[in-house]
Amino acid sequence: MTVALINASPKLSHSSSWALIKNTVGFFPNKTNVKMLDMHTNTVSENTVSELLAADAWVLFFPLYVDALPSHVLRCLMQLEERARGKTLKVYAVINCGFYEGEQTEVAFEIVENFCIRAGLEFCGGVGVGGGGMLSTTPVLEDMKHNKTAIIHELKRLAKSVVRGRNHGVKFKSVSIPRIMYKVGAEALWRINAVKYGNKLSDLGKRY
Amino acid sequence: MKLIVTDLENFNLPVSGEHKIIKPDSRLCRCVGCFNCWFKTPGKCVIADGFDDIGALWGKCDEVYYVCRCVYGSLSPFAKNIQDRGLAYVHPDFVIRGGEMHHRRRYDNVIKCSVLFYGETTEGERQTARKLMQAAMDNYDGTVERIEFFDSVEDMEGISL
Numbered sequence: 001m002t003v004a005l006i007n008a009s010p011k012l013s014h015s016s017s018w019a020l021i022k023n024t025v026g027f028f029p030n031k032t033n034v035k036m037l038d039m040h041t042n043t044v045s046e047n048t049v050s051e052l053l054a055a056d057a058w059v060l061f062f063p064l065y066v067d068a069l070p071s072h073v074l075r076c077l078m079q080l081e082e083r084a085r086g087k088t089l090k091v092y093a094v095i096n097c098g099f100y101e102g103e104q105t106e107v108a109f110e111i112v113e114n115f116c117i118r119a120g121l122e123f124c125g126g127v128g129v130g131g132g133g134m135l136s137t138t139p140v141l142e143d144m145k146h147n148k149t150a151i152i153h154e155l156k157r158l159a160k161s162v163v164r165g166r167n168h169g170v171k172f173k174s175v176s177i178p179r180i181m182y183k184v185g186a187e188a189l190w191r192i193n194a195v196k197y198g199n200k201l202s203d204l205g206k207r208y
Numbered sequence: 209m210k211l212i213v214t215d216l217e218n219f220n221l222p223v224s225g226e227h228k229i230i231k232p233d234s235r236l237c238r239c240v241g242c243f244n245c246w247f248k249t250p251g252k253c254v255i256a257d258g259f260d261d262i263g264a265l266w267g268k269c270d271e272v273y274y275v276c277r278c279v280y281g282s283l284s285p286f287a288k289n290i291q292d293r294g295l296a297y298v299h300p301d302f303v304i305r306g307g308e309m310h311h312r313r314r315y316d317n318v319i320k321c322s323v324l325f326y327g328e329t330t331e332g333e334r335q336t337a338r339k340l341m342q343a344a345m346d347n348y349d350g351t352v353e354r355i356e357f358f359d360s361v362e363d364m365e366g367i368s369l
Contacts, residue, residue, distance in 0.1 A: 010240045042238065042285075063241060067343040068282050071289035072238045078279065099302075099309040107281075107343050110336040114280035117332065179309065183302045190300045193247040205299055205314060206250040208264035 003032055003162055004055040008039040008062035008073045016096045016135035017061040023152055024059070024094070027159035042075045049083055057090040057124075057162050060112065063132060064097035064105050069112070077112075081119045090124045091116050092162055094155070096132035098186075100179045102172035103128065109170045124161070125168040127154045131175030133186050149176045209268050212369060214275040215286040216361065221275065222368040228265065232286050233258070239289070245296035251314065253293055263296025267315035271322070271353070273369050278325035278357065281336025291344070298348065310347050319350035324367065326358045 005025060009015035021036065028034050035055065037048050039062075044052070052058065062073050069077075093112045095105040105128030116123035129135070129151055150173045161168035175182060194204055210227035212219070217232055235257045244254040245263060253260040266272065276287035283291060298311035323341055338355055345352050358364050 010238060011242075015241070065239065065241075065288075065292045066295075067347060068288065068340055070239065070241075071285045071292050074279055074282060074285045074288055078285070101308055104308065104343070107336060107340045110332075110339070111280045111282050114330070114333050114336055117330070118280065183309070187301050190247050193243075194250065197248045199247065199250065203250050204247065204301070207267060207315060208251050208261065 001032055001056045001163070001165075002035060002054060003028060004035045004037050004052055004058045006037050006039050006052075006058055006060045008060055008070075008076070010040060010063075010070055010072055012040055014136050016063060016129075016132040017094075019135040020094050020096060020129065020151075020155065021061050024155045024159055027156045029163065032163055039073065039076050042072045044076050044079055049080065052080065053083060053087060055089065057092065057165070059126070059158075059162060060091070060093040062093070062095060064095055064108055067104065067107050069108055077115045081115065084119045084121055086120060088122075090122045090162070090165060092124050092158065092168060093126035094129065094158070095126065096129040096135060098133045100130045100174055100182050102130035102174050104130065105172070106170070122167075124166070125170045127151070127158055127168075128170060128172040129174070130172070131177075131182050133189075134175050134177075134182065150174065151176075210271045210273065210369065211265060211269045212273045212275060213287050213290045214273075215277060215284045216275060219275065221364060224368065227369075230290055235259070236286070236289055236293075239292040239295065243295075243300070246300040251296050253296060255293075259290070259293050262290060262294035263298075263314075266294050266297040266319065266348075267317060269319055270317060271320050272350075274321075274323045275364070275369075276323075276325065277327040278329045278333055278337055279327075281329075281333040282340060283323070305349065306346065308346075310349070313349055319345070319348060320353040321345050321348075321350055322352075322354040322369075324356050324358065324364060326361050326364060328359055329357055
């Protein structure tokens with residue numbers, strides 16, 4: 001079978017979506033033909049459309065933007081809706097959010113499901129990942145596995161569901177540290193970055 | 209002030225009071241998730257396409273209206289693009305509201321948000337859209353004022369904002 005792992009982050013590199021893809025790809029057996037495809041901009045290239053239509057399953061990886069899909073992902077799905085109609089395709093998603101609770105991705109999954117209904121594709125669930133801010137901030141992803149245990153295990157189960165053609169359901173996971181530690185760590189990181197750009201700490205709350 | 213975000217080139221609904229209308233513009237770039245609006249130029253987007261002040265604009269509004277097509281239960285891509293580019297409206301720090309993590313306020317205004325969706329929709333899409341706008345306004349610590357669905361743009365005749 002052919003599985004398309006679609007990096008739909010608007011970032012070309014160092015995204016949480018990419019970190020999640022890197023952690024998922026190894027869970028597919030060797031006999032599975034895994035294609036890594038990009039969906040970073042407002043349109044899907046003709047080559048990528050062909051690869052997508054030739055696949056048996058899509059796994060969309062993208063970040064949550066204001067409780068929903070980033071605008072470019074919506075545009076790409078609208079482009080694919082007509083082209084994919086009538087194909088036997090299963091669609092999964094891995095949606096990461098900067099908040100601690102993976103549950104905050106729930107409405108975005110509904111939007112992906114509504115797309116599938118319009119396009120006549122089979123929505124098969126996926127994983128809503130909380131704590132997305134931690135996923136791409138470490139240079140060696142493998143070293144982070146102890147902090148992402150629950151996420152890693154769910155991605156492994158997701159890969160199994162994809163290979164078996166099963167509906168995975170929508171599962172929510174978060175980084176394996178307490179919420180308060182995530183909050184403190186993220187807020188410290190904002191301050192380090194603000195100072196790096198010559199701002200004062202009070203500038204973080206600047207109003208116009 | 210009222211802010212109206214619409215994907216209609218020929219938007220012609222009557223609007224009372226001080227307001228600003230944002231309509232489709234080919235210069236508009238998508239949010240690239242760089243977060244520079246939080247730590248490099250706090251409060252302002254670094255993409256200089258004429259839409260770098262959406263967050264600040266939200267900070268001056270008491271009412272925001274979206275008049276756009278409903279796409280899979282979401283705002284249309286143009287309206288969503290504008291919403292995405294307004295990330296600087298919130299402060300990067302976190303607060304816990306209703307048991308969930310959200311962003312701290314940057315501004316004091318409480319936005320009343322209304323959406324007039326046009327286009328054919330399913331019951332599932334309408335349910336998703338209602339949940340989505342409530343979640344988005346929970347995130348911005350604002351309120352949802354009104355959400356309406358119209359089968360076509362023509363059906364919105366008689367509505368005033």
